[in-house]
């Protein structure tokens with residue numbers, strides 16, 4: 001039986017980074033907001049994604065840096081210990097996976113928080129555990145994604161890890177197989193290798209981080225080989241077995257064994273059983289099509305991973321700002337995805353913005369590219385890396401860029417600005433570039449583009 005819980009201005013279902021931001025801002029602006037989440041306020045990023053994984057990555061980077069002392073600055077003895085990493089994730093990052101601080105913040109902003117699974121039960125109507133709310137202005141969907149596993153024989157039922165278990169690991173495995181060589185799989189593989197685990201990465205595509213430029217995949221594969229991480233690209237996985245403390249992954253030509261198995265091979269959007277049919281939408285949709293105001297249908301907005309515009313926290317927050325403006329009657333700016341930035345936090349770090357070379361060609365752009373190394377700073381620091389720029393020859397502006405190396409994601413900032421603002425390549429090439437910085441390495445590449 002359903003019980004009418006009341007009317008409100010806006011209902012937000014799912015409080016990932018964007019949903020939380022939208023609920024908080026709309027409530028602060030004076031709207032009557034009902035904010036619903038079945039798990040933790042803040043979503044995947046603070047508890048199971050970006051934050052704990054980047055805390056692990058910071059620790060692993062410190063170990064790698066200490067190991068670089070011989071040959072550069074003397075001698076070093078490194079004794080990895082996972083205990084401080086696990087403790088920081090539990091105590092500093094996630095409050096032991098407790099969202100009370102976030103809930104209190106939301107309530108202090110003036111929102112009504114409801115813990116439970118929200119389901120659309122009619123136009124402007126949402127039901128949670130038998131209680132129903134009706135929204136006067138509309139519903140914002142931010143239900144995000146969950147880890148999904150490929151249909152590999154034997155995998156289901158084994159105690160494999162996804163991102164949700166690995167961030168809670170209190171002990172280091174001696175060995176780890178990672179199924180999935182995308183950003184998440186590669187980041188976590190490198191963390192555990194830095195802590196001396198034997199690591200294999202199994203990827204069905206013919207290269208790791210296959211969505212990035214081939215140059216980035218090659219640079220990372222070289223680093224993985226130097227760090228002792230075995231990459232099995234182009235793999236076909238026949239079966240997974242688990243017995244005692246051992247996983248076996250059977251490939252076409254060999255068997256891999258390890259103490260732990262991480263599956264990082266894709267995510268599914270949380271759209272099933274959301275009641276989309278009550279809005280005239282396909283209940284089996286994988287993503288929701290949105291317009292430039294993030295509207296899916298009259299009175300329905302969607303933000304975050306479910307929109308398929310880039311599964312990143314910054315995209316979710318960006319889209320939330322668009323929705324906030326639309327709901328508050330502010331006139332734009334509306335959503336624009338030409339300069340979506342993304343960073344794979346490996347070593348080397350891979351920062352990318354806009355289109356890759358192949359995506360630009362597929363889009364019919366008159367493409368010109370140029371690449372260059374990290375110049376003086378790379379040589380001084382003994383750090384290899386690469387800058388690749390993708391330009392539209394006819395308009396003489398950058399449409400994509402990739403910065404590979406230490407701080408690749410930071411070097412990216414100027415290139416993201418250039419793509420976003422369509423700064424002419426000659427203007428960029430004649431800027432002052434501080435010597436000897438990593439971003440200075442972009443100048444010869446920009447000049448090469450002019451002659452390309």
Ligand SMILES: Cc1cc2nc3c(=O)[nH]c(=O)nc-3n(C[C@H](O)[C@H](O)[C@H](O)COP(=O)(O)OP(=O)(O)OC[C@H]3O[C@@H](n4cnc5c(N)ncnc54)[C@H](O)[C@@H]3O)c2cc1C
Pocket residue numbers: 013014015016017018019036037038039040041042043044045048049050051053054116117118119142143144145163184270274303304305306310311312313314315316345
């Ligand atoms: C290991 C890992 C590392 C990552 N690293 C980065 C990174 O470095 N940088 C970056 O930008 N991104 C990173 N991401 C991606 C990032 O976490 C997501 O893009 C981000 O969380 C935005 O997701 P979202 O807003 O779509 O919602 P999510 O964060 O997925 O949250 C959705 C929320 O909706 C709730 N929910 C779902 N269905 C319902 C329902 N019916 N009723 C009520 N509540 C519901 C869920 O409980 C959840 O709290 C990483 C992801 C992973 C897994």
